Amino acid sequence: MRIVSLVPSLTELIAELGRIGDLVGRTRYCVEPAGRIESVEELGGTKNPDLDRIEELRPDLVVMSAEENRREDYLRLQSAGLQVFVVHPRTVAGAARMIDELGRRIGAGRAARDLSRRCVEAAGGAPAEPLGVFCPIWRAPWMTFGGRTYVADVLRTCGYRSVFDDEDRDFFEVSLEQVALRRPHAVLLPDEPYRFSLEHRTELREAGIDVPAVLIDGRDLSWYGPRIPRALARLRALRRELARSSD
Numbered sequence: 001m002r003i004v005s006l007v008p009s010l011t012e013l014i015a016e017l018g019r020i021g022d023l024v025g026r027t028r029y030c031v032e033p034a035g036r037i038e039s040v041e042e043l044g045g046t047k048n049p050d051l052d053r054i055e056e057l058r059p060d061l062v063v064m065s066a067e068e069n070r071r072e073d074y075l076r077l078q079s080a081g082l083q084v085f086v087v088h089p090r091t092v093a094g095a096a097r098m099i100d101e102l103g104r105r106i107g108a109g110r111a112a113r114d115l116s117r118r119c120v121e122a123a124g125g126a127p128a129e130p131l132g133v134f135c136p137i138w139r140a141p142w143m144t145f146g147g148r149t150y151v152a153d154v155l156r157t158c159g160y161r162s163v164f165d166d167e168d169r170d171f172f173e174v175s176l177e178q179v180a181l182r183r184p185h186a187v188l189l190p191d192e193p194y195r196f197s198l199e200h201r202t203e204l205r206e207a208g209i210d211v212p213a214v215l216i217d218g219r220d221l222s223w224y225g226p227r228i229p230r231a232l233a234r235l236r237a238l239r240r241e242l243a244r245s246s247d
Contacts, residue, residue, distance in 0.1 A: 013225035190218030
């Protein structure tokens with residue numbers, strides 16, 4: 001089977017399911033698994049893939065994401081007669097189902113079922129009292145996410161609650177004044193898509209957000225695939241640390 005993946009987390013997933021040898025194309029952001037993925041041809045970025053080259057490769061399956069890739073690229077590839085599998089999980093449970101379905105499509109059903117089961121098991125037993133947090137995804141302008149996103153569900157699963165969980169919008173700009181009014185108990189600073197650092201605590205404090213701010217792996221929030229069980233475990237461990245520090 002010949003597969004093109006235009007989603008970094010799904011490239012990692014396909015490799016984890018034992019089908020890295022079927023990959024004939026990836027984006028420049030598909031960098032995992034490091035040391036093994038480099039031999040797969042790069043085909044541009046997630047927002048500007050080399051569609052002509054993809055058509056030349058004639059893959060049996062192109063894997064895309066509704067969030068990370070453009071609809072016009074999907075329509076172009078579909079009109080070229082290519083089979084396109086588009087994912088858009090909004091929950092950890094949805095990601096587990098997606099893993100199962102992708103596995104069936106690429107002939108890795110058994111490995112996918114095992115990983116899907118481990119994801120579901122890892123998601124069980126969230127703490128009863130969620131910790132309110134502000135988790136930005138961008139700065140200049142500051143941006144965050146609403147409660148219908150995969151990121152928000154990951155946080156809820158691990159015992160957090162975004163202070164913007166009541167928003168129906170997926171991703172949107174906010175001011176630090178708005179954040180301060182929502183009184184988060186902590187701030188989670190991911191290292192992607194924007195690379196936050198602890199230096200940004202000063203900016204938060206100047207806006208009246210004088211609460212613990214910690215760095216986290218952005219992939220733990222947004223990469224659905226083999227890292228889900230480990231990501232949930234890390235975020236829950238951090239939740240326990242933050243709870244102890246506030247006692």
